[in-house]
Amino acid sequence: MDFRLNEEQQMLQDTVARLVRGEYSFEKRLEFSASELGFSAGFWQQLSELGLTAVPFAEELGGFGGGGVEVQSVMTELGRGLCLEPYLQSVILGGGLLSQAGNASQHEAWLGGVASGELKVAVALQEPQSYYDLNDVATRAEKSADGYLLNGRKAVVIGGHCADLIIVSARTSGDSRDAAGISLFAVNPDSAGVERRNYPTIDGFKGCDITLNNVQVSADALLGSEGDAAAVIEYQTGRAIAALCAEAVGVMEVACELTLDYLKQRKQFGVPIGKFQVLQHRMVDMMSELEQARSMAILAASVADGEQSDERRQILAAAKNVIGRAGQFISEAGIQSHGGIGMTWEYNFAHYAKRLVMINHQLGDDDFHLAHYASRLQAS
């Protein structure tokens, strides 16, 4: 057994780390976040030029067919910088759905753009009533003469505000929470009837809710076969969960480093506050939560691109559950150990803390994944 990255993976991680250190100071991040785009076009460009947006794609698309571990290396470093670029949405999830569900001509049309970063994809799978259940799809796609007519509302589409292409789940048959009958469509956000309500997120990103009002798409907007998208969605959100876990580990690493530094620097009662045993023990708990999270992120990465199975499902649910709990613990414990300073906008810790709590609200929270895990528990 060997948990180390191989030389190539290490180089990949170092490349991203260097880039993030160079371009993503805390002050710059605040500027990127406040800008209309909501992230750095320049940084996105650099990710593209270094081939990083192509990591999970095949060689003919400029990538090197990277799997879970390569994605993990990239995402952890993006997490350390609290980077705002739509890597998870466009490259991992958008690219993954297009790859798995799309046919040759759809690959031809879009995958090259996704891999090069020129085409930004957002993924609209949640709905106002769906909570985290992606089979809870009320948006309808009705067959029309030239394709489909989409009607409904999609919720909390991170990166949707600036996406060039939006992948939408819609029901072609079945009842609202059936797995069968869900289809995926590639929608041009400029189409008539697509209305985006943009907003910032509490952790500094941007996103939107999307209303689809008689949106006409052509038949070749359908990704994969009609009504069969649930399995594709499940598989690809699984990959995204693994990537999100890796990002979370990067965020937690920095949150722990900042807290540990502060415990050594900050003096009260004539001593560094790190001399107080209650803070020492809490710091140890934070580190041990981080290690739990890291282990699960590694495990998740190892199955991310493997064949679908109940084992894969359980591992990904378990990983997201651990990450959710660990993230909230590190966030709250870290703020508390900092005292007032941990709550201020001007100090970077608070932004790490917010990201960690919000990661728990992406792709299912700890309760959601616990319930799914429990529903598949085996007696033996």
Add this chain to the structure above:
Amino acid sequence: MNMNYTAEELAFRDEVRAFLDEKLPADIAAKVKGFRRLSKEDHQRWQKILSAQGWYAPHWPEEHGGVKWTPVQKHIWDEESSRYGAPKSIPFGVSMVAPVIIRFGSEAQKQQYLPRILNGEDWWCQGYSEPGAGSDLASLKTRAVRDGDHYIVNGQKTWTTLGQHANMIFCLVRTNTEVKPQEGISFLLIDMNTPGITVRPIITLDGEHEVNEVFFEDVKVPVENLVGEEDKGWTYAKYLLTYERTGLAGIGMSKAALSHLKQLAARCIKNGRPLIEDAVFSQRIAKVEIDLMAAGISNLRIIASVEGGGVPGAESSMLKVRGTEIRQAINDLARRAIGPYAIPFVEEELKLDYDGEFLSDKDAAPLSALYFNNRKLSIFGGSNEIQKNIVSKMILGL
């Protein structure tokens, strides 16, 4: 053992309810119940209504405008006013500096400041903490040097809540550097309009401007603004802190927040059913409701002991820790309840007069921000770690 209200107490509760029914402005109550931010004007409007009723400063002695509420009556007021969505009074004037002035201040100070607190002319803020003096408050460095009829004040205070609205600040300042830290501190009342004072905002993680830094550069403060004796400020500060702590358990506010949470969970949908019917989520709510029930009774036990002539001691520290943990747990659940909608931060929906379509639930917009903002509950008023230090020392003798 008798855990029921007396007939007089029940009559008092009816009186409180009738007053709130009639006088609490609906727009203000809506803001409080929906966790919207109150403006300075909102606070002042409610303050005037309470003053007119004679209930703004119930805990003051009657000669200064208080009413002789028993601890149980005070408790009834807290419960009912929270339940109705009445704003909590900003404590710095009426509940912090006033008791100190009443107990230790000069006659002239009482004449000058107490009426102005009652009628809302002065807005006070609290200048205790400094960048280097948080939990270790006695290490504070802001200097006050006597120069004829004045003190010359130099230094910095921080975390000053709502200092941007205030025209008065009460400060702990160092007047003697030769003695033990606690013995060289004085309690000064300072007009915020004095030249040399600068207030700078500190923005908190939820994007709010609620706290400030206050800088003092050669600020001239008349000696008659010293409360009590020079170098005795620590005694007065400690007196004030016991006052501060008893209100910090926030049982009434937790009850209101819990009721808000249950209504929210009845509207949110999970698996096609109201979230409150979800096995896991309903148990999470139940657990915090049970904890609150227990803390509510603990609170009453402390109140009853005070009524019987006891003094709330370190028990109130225990209650502060529990009470703040419970409120934070409720805030956590409210944020969880809205699922993916915890992520968007739709600031325009924070305004009460917002008349557009709500992105999701009408109450969703402030919930994540509130959760993050209320991490402060376990930090200020003496952090929960410091409260536990007090309990282990004072009660357990450890």
